[in-house]
Amino acid sequence: MISVRNLNHSFKIGKKGKEREVPVLKGLTFDVADGEIVSIVGKSGSGKSTLLHIMAGFLTPDSGEIRVKGTKTSSFSEAENAKFRLNHFGFVFQNFQLMPGLTAFENVELPLKLKGIGKSERRKKVKELMQSIGLTEVQDHYPNELSGGQQQRVSIARALITDPPVIFADEPTGSLDSETEQDVLLLIQSLNKARGITFVIITHDDEVAHTADRVYRMHDGELTEGGRPHAI
Amino acid sequence: MQFKDQIDFVRQHITKNKMRVFMTVLAATMGTAFLIVLASVGFGLHETIRDSILSNRKVTELEVYSSEMNQEKVDELKKRDHVKAVVYRQFVNAEQQVKLGDLTSTSRMTVTDFVEEGKANFSLAEGRLPKTAEEVIVGSHFGQYLMSEEELEGESEVKGYDGDLIGKHISYQLQDFEGNPIGKELQLTIVGVGKKPAKDWDQDQNIYGDALIIPAIEQIYFAEVEQDKDEQSLFYGNVSVHADHLENVKALSKELKDDGYSVYSIADELEQLDVFFLALKAGLIFVGTIAILIASIGIFNTMTMAVTERTREIGVMKAIGADPKLIQRLFLMESAWIGVIGTVLAIVISYGVSVVSNYILPIIVSAALGEEDLGGMDVTFSIIPWQLVVIASTISIGVAMISGWRPARKATKIDVIQALRQEL
Numbered sequence: 001m002i003s004v005r006n007l008n009h010s011f012k013i014g015k016k017g018k019e020r021e022v023p024v025l026k027g028l029t030f031d032v033a034d035g036e037i038v039s040i041v042g043k044s045g046s047g048k049s050t051l052l053h054i055m056a057g058f059l060t061p062d063s064g065e066i067r068v069k070g071t072k073t074s075s076f077s078e079a080e081n082a083k084f085r086l087n088h089f090g091f092v093f094q095n096f097q098l099m100p101g102l103t104a105f106e107n108v109e110l111p112l113k114l115k116g117i118g119k120s121e122r123r124k125k126v127k128e129l130m131q132s133i134g135l136t137e138v139q140d141h142y143p144n145e146l147s148g149g150q151q152q153r154v155s156i157a158r159a160l161i162t163d164p165p166v167i168f169a170d171e172p173t174g175s176l177d178s179e180t181e182q183d184v185l186l187l188i189q190s191l192n193k194a195r196g197i198t199f200v201i202i203t204h205d206d207e208v209a210h211t212a213d214r215v216y217r218m219h220d221g222e223l224t225e226g227g228r229p230h231a232i
Numbered sequence: 233m234q235f236k237d238q239i240d241f242v243r244q245h246i247t248k249n250k251m252r253v254f255m256t257v258l259a260a261t262m263g264t265a266f267l268i269v270l271a272s273v274g275f276g277l278h279e280t281i282r283d284s285i286l287s288n289r290k291v292t293e294l295e296v297y298s299s300e301m302n303q304e305k306v307d308e309l310k311k312r313d314h315v316k317a318v319v320y321r322q323f324v325n326a327e328q329q330v331k332l333g334d335l336t337s338t339s340r341m342t343v344t345d346f347v348e349e350g351k352a353n354f355s356l357a358e359g360r361l362p363k364t365a366e367e368v369i370v371g372s373h374f375g376q377y378l379m380s381e382e383e384l385e386g387e388s389e390v391k392g393y394d395g396d397l398i399g400k401h402i403s404y405q406l407q408d409f410e411g412n413p414i415g416k417e418l419q420l421t422i423v424g425v426g427k428k429p430a431k432d433w434d435q436d437q438n439i440y441g442d443a444l445i446i447p448a449i450e451q452i453y454f455a456e457v458e459q460d461k462d463e464q465s466l467f468y469g470n471v472s473v474h475a476d477h478l479e480n481v482k483a484l485s486k487e488l489k490d491d492g493y494s495v496y497s498i499a500d501e502l503e504q505l506d507v508f509f510l511a512l513k514a515g516l517i518f519v520g521t522i523a524i525l526i527a528s529i530g531i532f533n534t535m536t537m538a539v540t541e542r543t544r545e546i547g548v549m550k551a552i553g554a555d556p557k558l559i560q561r562l563f564l565m566e567s568a569w570i571g572v573i574g575t576v577l578a579i580v581i582s583y584g585v586s587v588v589s590n591y592i593l594p595i596i597v598s599a600a601l602g603e604e605d606l607g608g609m610d611v612t613f614s615i616i617p618w619q620l621v622v623i624a625s626t627i628s629i630g631v632a633m634i635s636g637w638r639p640a641r642k643a644t645k646i647d648v649i650q651a652l653r654q655e656l
Binding site: 082 | 233234237241244544548549550551552553555557558648652
């Protein structure tokens, strides 16, 4: 599904004219198989979020190659990346990133609007999905009227609505209590099983990482370990 | 994203910041209304002066001279394109005397075709146009020049005749150059009185008869005077051609000159007036545009703030797959909306101001000048033609979109990662 080859990236930091380059990703090579849940675990500053940003097309790598279903995405333009994201990727963020002025229903509906899908088809699809995730009761609530767990469920629904083959989750349980965390992880696992969606989860939490099918551990921009959760 | 969803998206954002958008729309409205009202004064004054000149029926008139002018040539002139009327006025080449009871005057007969005179805006102060050879109309000053014998000899003050003239019978007598009568008198009836000439110093004491009267006058004259082929005929005349529209005067004038006629018109002078007012209107529109440019600063600020406030939202939209061009279009639509609403309101307000000022300003100016009717001039202070509406709308909406361009570009350049890191 996703193949990452010899990926390098560095950031320039410091005052203009006195910048220095700090390498954040150092020759990463790994694969994510179709329909698996992969966790990338590491401490703060290990480069795991940068890796997700590059895989999602938010950043262009200095060198290396990323292919998604055989398509080389690492050299896409901004517009090409946007179009590819809309059709192939879903996103779940740590702080949910819901639109505050839109209801839960409208937030989930947004990617379909961007795809240019008609109103009646949109409404039908969103209703069905929200019902299956148990959000029907809160569909007319605004994000600030929802609990953290509900907000993350809405965020997952928004990621799912376009039926993407891959969902990137950046610290999906980072803002949740342990009970809600378990709910969200179970939801991810059930969606993975039921719909065959590939999940790439970025986390610093080993417990979250171990719910995945495969775990990659990152340290100082390098993958130090990779394999089945119980083996790491 | 479907267009109606884009509209819906813009509408949602506008309603979220009602007060700020209202103030920006207000500024755009004021700027545009200022432009329209200011320029409308130029259009109004231009129209007033044009109307004033045109009502004097001189501008579309071409004085045409040919050494061999006759009815045949006049009929040929009538058939030409863009000719509204051809007035062939003929005058009697002899002394004449008119009597109304005991009063006499030396008023002269002008023979014309009243159908053509009517087409050329000839109008009466009272009465109607002649229908038979015995009916005539008289100039507005005809009565003033009717004098008694005492008045003629200077024995008493000249009072003239100030009674009603319509229906009165007058006798018309041809005379030789020594004042001796030629033939019998013609009995004529006054059926109308001409309008006062536009210029104060013009005095019209003539009598106007229809061309039907020519044979009668010729019969009386040539019964006593032998017709000499070498001498001038009894009637001599001049021809004025009236174009259907001012724009056609120039072409018609050229056509007649090319055909050997001598032509004079004052349309060329009016052209200079048009050039002057064109420059004035362009100047007023320029000044008005400055007001719109000032309002555009407000639009720029509003849109810049909108982009800054929505940085995180723009980041989320880009993250989930919104095309940068779509983001740009949504913000441009928002600034265009401000421009469109501002322009529509400005047009409505401007028409209101125009109507009110055309009603109130003449009263104020008359009061200030101490005159009742602005010297008889029908002054229009403000006119808003559709062309002005189109120009103002184009400038206003164009400036609004240009103001929104930079903030919209800024929105497309928002970095997704930075935007997602923003605090809620």
